[in-house]
Amino acid sequence: MKLISFFSLHQKLITNTLWFTIGFGVVWFITARIITNDRYLPTAIFLLSTAFGMAKYFRKEIYQITKNTKLYEIFALVGTSLLIHSVTIYCIRNYVQQPVWPFDSRGSSFLLMNQYYVWAKPIDVLVQQLLIVLLVTRLNDLGASLNQITRLFVIGFGLIHIFQIFNTDLLVALAYALVAIIYSYIFPRMILLVRNGYIYNFMIHLATYNLAAILAWTLY
Numbered sequence: 001m002k003l004i005s006f007f008s009l010h011q012k013l014i015t016n017t018l019w020f021t022i023g024f025g026v027v028w029f030i031t032a033r034i035i036t037n038d039r040y041l042p043t044a045i046f047l048l049s050t051a052f053g054m055a056k057y058f059r060k061e062i063y064q065i066t067k068n069t070k071l072y073e074i075f076a077l078v079g080t081s082l083l084i085h086s087v088t089i090y091c092i093r094n095y096v097q098q099p100v101w102p103f104d105s106r107g108s109s110f111l112l113m114n115q116y117y118v119w120a121k122p123i124d125v126l127v128q129q130l131l132i133v134l135l136v137t138r139l140n141d142l143g144a145s146l147n148q149i150t151r152l153f154v155i156g157f158g159l160i161h162i163f164q165i166f167n168t169d170l171l172v173a174l175a176y177a178l179v180a181i182i183y184s185y186i187f188p189r190m191i192l193l194v195r196n197g198y199i200y201n202f203m204i205h206l207a208t209y210n211l212a213a214i215l216a217w218t219l220y
Helices: 002-035 040-057 059-066 071-095 115-141 146-166 170-193 197-218
Strands: none
Touching: 002 040, 002 115, 002 146, 040 059, 040 115, 059 115, 071 115, 071 197, 115 146, 115 170, 115 197, 146 170, 170 197
């Protein structure tokens, strides 16, 4: 019986991770290959609709995650993150000359500094973080350990970024994958161990793009 329970648990963990990976992949494919990032307004509308649909469908799960968070904390933390995003864009666009990179900037919004990066990227990060939070809490509810969740995230969240090679430069795609694998260790721990960790994850996620933009635009 213990052996059956063991395999049943792992089947559920893998199945949930697989659905997360598919969901992540579908959103990426639609925004990157169908709507395309050049059409930032339809992309932003699609991402907002996706976030709203997820929030409505998983409202009970989201309530359990957010019930101990004060409304002012959400506004303060998310507002700070968006302010940093805005200041980064303003400074780069107005005070930094676009460098010549040893890699292709196609498909990388933080390199292109386009309208998608300005308006849609924060919503893109929100959708990704919704998927991440829902998966982490689901795996935790199923009885997975933090180490098990981390290993599954390396597969589900980390390695799927390899598919960025179809959208951007190989070097940039590998950097995406490496950072995603690193965050596969950080994000679950923030969600499960840190109060308001899910908000900090959003801030870290968006700040990573801002930092990458600053480094790419000033070091070359």
